[in-house]
Amino acid sequence: MDKTIIIGGKAGAGIKEAGRMLLGVLANLGYHAFGYVDYPSLIRGGHNFVSLRFSEKPVYSVDKKADVIIATDGRSIQAHLQDAKEDTVWVINEKEKLEGAIQVPFKEVAPGFFKSSSVLGAVLKLFGIPLEEGLPFILSLPEREKNEQIYRDAYQATPTVFELKKAGERKGDVLTGNECIALGAVDGGLEFYIAYPMTPASPVLHYLAERKGEFGIKVIHPENEIGVINMAVGVAFAGKRAMVGTSGGGFALMTETLSLIGMSETPMVIYEAQRAGPSTGVPTYTGQSDLLFCMFAGHGDFPRVVLAPATPEEAYRLTRDALNIAWKFQVPVLILGDKHLGESYYLSKVRREKLVEEPKLWEGNGEYKRYAVTEDGISPLAFPGAEGIIVKGTSYEHDERGITVEDALSVKKMQDKRLRKGETLREYILSREDTVAVGGVKGSDRVLITWGSTEGTALDVAEEMGFKVVRSVFLEPFPEERLKQEIEGANLVISLECSASGQFEKLLKMHGITPHRSLKKYDGRPFFRDELIDILREV
Amino acid sequence: MALAKRSLYTGAEITWCRLCGNFGLMSAFAWAVEELSESIPLEKFVVLSGIGCHGKIVDYINLNSFYSIHGRAPATATGIKLANPELYPVCFVGDGDIYAEGISHLLFAAKRNTDITVIVHDNRAYSLTTGQFTPTSPVIFRGKSTPEGPPEDPINPVALMLEAGATFVARGYAGYTDHLKEIIKQAILHKGFSFVDVLQPCVVFYNTYELYNRQVYKLESAGHDPSSYEEAYRRAKEWDYNREDVRIPIGVFYKTDKPTYEERV
Ligand code: SF4
Numbered sequence: 001m002d003k004t005i006i007i008g009g010k011a012g013a014g015i016k017e018a019g020r021m022l023l024g025v026l027a028n029l030g031y032h033a034f035g036y037v038d039y040p041s042l043i044r045g046g047h048n049f050v051s052l053r054f055s056e057k058p059v060y061s062v063d064k065k066a067d068v069i070i071a072t073d074g075r076s077i078q079a080h081l082q083d084a085k086e087d088t089v090w091v092i093n094e095k096e097k098l099e100g101a102i103q104v105p106f107k108e109v110a111p112g113f114f115k116s117s118s119v120l121g122a123v124l125k126l127f128g129i130p131l132e133e134g135l136p137f138i139l140s141l142p143e144r145e146k147n148e149q150i151y152r153d154a155y156q157a158t159p160t161v162f163e164l165k166k167a168g169e170r171k172g173d174v175l176t177g178n179e180c181i182a183l184g185a186v187d188g189g190l191e192f193y194i195a196y197p198m199t200p201a202s203p204v205l206h207y208l209a210e211r212k213g214e215f216g217i218k219v220i221h222p223e224n225e226i227g228v229i230n231m232a233v234g235v236a237f238a239g240k241r242a243m244v245g246t247s248g249g250g251f252a253l254m255t256e257t258l259s260l261i262g263m264s265e266t267p268m269v270i271y272e273a274q275r276a277g278p279s280t281g282v283p284t285y286t287g288q289s290d291l292l293f294c295m296f297a298g299h300g301d302f303p304r305v306v307l308a309p310a311t312p313e314e315a316y317r318l319t320r321d322a323l324n325i326a327w328k329f330q331v332p333v334l335i336l337g338d339k340h341l342g343e344s345y346y347l348s349k350v351r352r353e354k355l356v357e358e359p360k361l362w363e364g365n366g367e368y369k370r371y372a373v374t375e376d377g378i379s380p381l382a383f384p385g386a387e388g389i390i391v392k393g394t395s396y397e398h399d400e401r402g403i404t405v406e407d408a409l410s411v412k413k414m415q416d417k418r419l420r421k422g423e424t425l426r427e428y429i430l431s432r433e434d435t436v437a438v439g440g441v442k443g444s445d446r447v448l449i450t451w452g453s454t455e456g457t458a459l460d461v462a463e464e465m466g467f468k469v470v471r472s473v474f475l476e477p478f479p480e481e482r483l484k485q486e487i488e489g490a491n492l493v494i495s496l497e498c499s500a501s502g503q504f505e506k507l508l509k510m511h512g513i514t515p516h517r518s519l520k521k522y523d524g525r526p527f528f529r530d531e532l533i534d535i536l537r538e539v
Numbered sequence: 540m541a542l543a544k545r546s547l548y549t550g551a552e553i554t555w556c557r558l559c560g561n562f563g564l565m566s567a568f569a570w571a572v573e574e575l576s577e578s579i580p581l582e583k584f585v586v587l588s589g590i591g592c593h594g595k596i597v598d599y600i601n602l603n604s605f606y607s608i609h610g611r612a613p614a615t616a617t618g619i620k621l622a623n624p625e626l627y628p629v630c631f632v633g634d635g636d637i638y639a640e641g642i643s644h645l646l647f648a649a650k651r652n653t654d655i656t657v658i659v660h661d662n663r664a665y666s667l668t669t670g671q672f673t674p675t676s677p678v679i680f681r682g683k684s685t686p687e688g689p690p691e692d693p694i695n696p697v698a699l700m701l702e703a704g705a706t707f708v709a710r711g712y713a714g715y716t717d718h719l720k721e722i723i724k725q726a727i728l729h730k731g732f733s734f735v736d737v738l739q740p741c742v743v744f745y746n747t748y749e750l751y752n753r754q755v756y757k758l759e760s761a762g763h764d765p766s767s768y769e770e771a772y773r774r775a776k777e778w779d780y781n782r783e784d785v786r787i788p789i790g791v792f793y794k795t796d797k798p799t800y801e802e803r804v
Contacts (some may be wrong), residue, residue, distance in 0.1 A: 216803060230644070237615070238622035256608065386582065
């Protein structure tokens with residue numbers, strides 16, 4: 001069985017929660033599932049929906065056209081008429097009318113709150129799933145008794161249309177990319193998370209703030225993004241691991257300090273969760289159009305790492321690595337995510353394991369020089385407060401001790417040191433196994449080349465359409481050779497990205513890779529599976 | 540080699556103009572640190588700076604330091620203090636630096652009562668960029684960007700910091716180094732956010748020595764009570780930064796106790 005279910009309703013009506021609970025039930029029944037969350041930037045009213053797809057096979061995307069549409073209010077019916085197929089099953093609120101639709105009482109627990117229990121009751125019955133499967137989720141909600149009652153009522157009121165059998169073992173937990181970014185950071189030794197609220201990175205701030213005691217970290221919310229990143233610089237200078245999180249506009253404010261980080265060689269991890277820009281753009285929708293900005297942000301020359309996870313497992317692992325890389329090389333590491341990865345629901349098996357690698361520390365002989373010139377370009381670290389030494393960090397060009405210099409020889413010498421560090425970093429990154437991910441039909445001579453969360457839809461269409469899927473996991477340093485190897489001999493290379501100007505395609509071309517075709521989506525929505533299949537049929 | 544036996548100066552070539560107020564300020568700080576080193580180990584100090592003539596102080600002073608960027612030093616100092624509460628971050632900042640570009644960080648450091656010290660080299664001119672008006676320049680200041688004088692009035696940073704919630708608010712004068720040294724010592728020892736605005740004449744772009752020598756008076760001699768917020772505010776408003784004919788109080792305006800940011804987050 002492979003079905004897409006849309007659940008629509010007003011903001012604040014528990015739509016997201018209903019989707020998450022349903023995913024949990026499907027996970028317990030052994031299905032693979034994925035949930036796309038769509039909501040405008042408002043708190044009450046408007047129209048929210050969750051689109052879920054589940055199957056016996058792995059799924060990382062949803063179809064635009066749904067098999068089941070659950071409309072908890074009248075507006076949801078209107079909004080999703082365009083997403084219906086001929087045989088779509090409609091489940092609507094009993095107060096509404098639509099020919100052929102099943103009417104169910106979608107009750108609220110309190111006025112304006114939580115229709116999620118009744119939605120869950122209706123869907124479970126619709127698929128013939130035993131009532132007990134949903135109970136543990138219902139019982140963990142506040143106002144248990146009321147929730148249980150409306151859950152049972154909705155279950156009772158709905159006919160069974162599909163027969164869903166147990167599909168096997170549980171495939172994983174319901175997780176979002178943002179939750180895995182947070183967990184990865186903690187397991188990479190995070191000590192301070194510093195952020196100013198900005199969608200779609202804020203869930204990381206909220207998740208960590210709620211669990212700061214359990215994780216033994218500090219979570220700080222300063223006056224603005226400039227305060228955020230400069231505070232984080234202070235934390236790292238004093239020897240503690242910090243990460244900041246924001247979206248494009250906030251990162252724009254941080255770029256002045258990105259250069260400071262480059263010059264002062266401060267270890268720093270920056271999570272940039274892209275939304276649809278430019279400027280305020282479409283704050284709660286997705287995009288991949290901050291790519292080139294992140295690659296080139298900041299004034300002056302300095303080494304950096306830009307990496308982009310595509311799944312929660314990878315978000316966990318790469319964020320953990322990001323902290324270690326930042327400290328190993330004393331560079332900024334940008335984790336480029338997006339709303340789609342950050343807020344979608346995935347079924348994931350994340351095995352947590354703390355991994356904190358020791359950076360290159362000063363051994364304590366002679367006079368400490370913060371910017372000692374070394375062969376690999378990495379100067380050993382020491383932190384202020386240690387007896388007998390002086391640590392001088394600086395934004396200015398400097399000598400080995402950290403004292404300002406401006407003469408030509410010294411300026412070049414230090415630039416060369418940082419360049420050498422960049423080379424050391426480059427060798428390290430490019431020798432990693434995971435710079436490029438390959439999936440789909442591996443032997444195919446038709447290739448979809450992509451990056452970040454867009455890989456999900458590509459993988460979901462690959463088999464049916466006969467495509468190999470190649471993804472650049474690291475964007476800087478860029479794994480040019482590996483990518484070239486993977487597409488060698490291909491008859492058709494199509495780049496796939498959520499950017500109007502084709503930023504990823506440009507990056508490929510910069511490195512001598514010219515795709516035959518370029519598919520771009522830039523309406524704030526990810527590629528849907530059925531939509532991509534239709535496009536690829538025409539190619 | 541123990542740090543205390545080292546010189547407090549790095550030996551880097553000092554490029555401030557002769558007679559610049561920065562010299563008096565730096566000496567006052569060095570003496571303060573020397574005296575404080577009996578109770579605070581030298582390696583526990585971290586000095587920070589913003590960008591401007593003042594910023595060079597971190598090159599000259601032989602202590603842990605972070606040469607920050609324009610206006611951001613208090614944010615960085617807050618991070619340092621959060622990461623290692625045993626350290627004593629002292630920010631040297633300029634009036635253009637901190638009252639313009641960095642004003643939000645300054646206000647929030649005061650609001651939070653983060654346990655750092657901010658010392659403002661207030662020469663009332665952008666000097667390293669060769670003479671433009673700053674937020675404390677008077678309307679008669681003829682700067683390169685405003686040849687007829689600034690089309691806006693100066694702010695009063697002492698009153699501003701009182702309003703923002705700073706728990707130690709003082710003004711010093713770089714011409715009275717002994718007096719300034721005492722203020723700096725108190726500021727560093729104060730648990731919570733300490734603010735010291737220092738009248739620092741710039742002999743090239745705004746030579747105010749004569750004005751300050753004539754108009755400055757010490758709060759202690761006037762029997763000021765630094766525990767009274769109302770008194771502090773009245774004294775703070777005594778000097779209109781546009782005027783040259785009113786008396787200018789220096790000394791500790793206000794001092795109070797409050798839990799620090801580091802204790803509360
Ligand atoms: S320009 Fe002014 S502030 Fe700068 S060093 Fe010279 S006298 Fe001092």
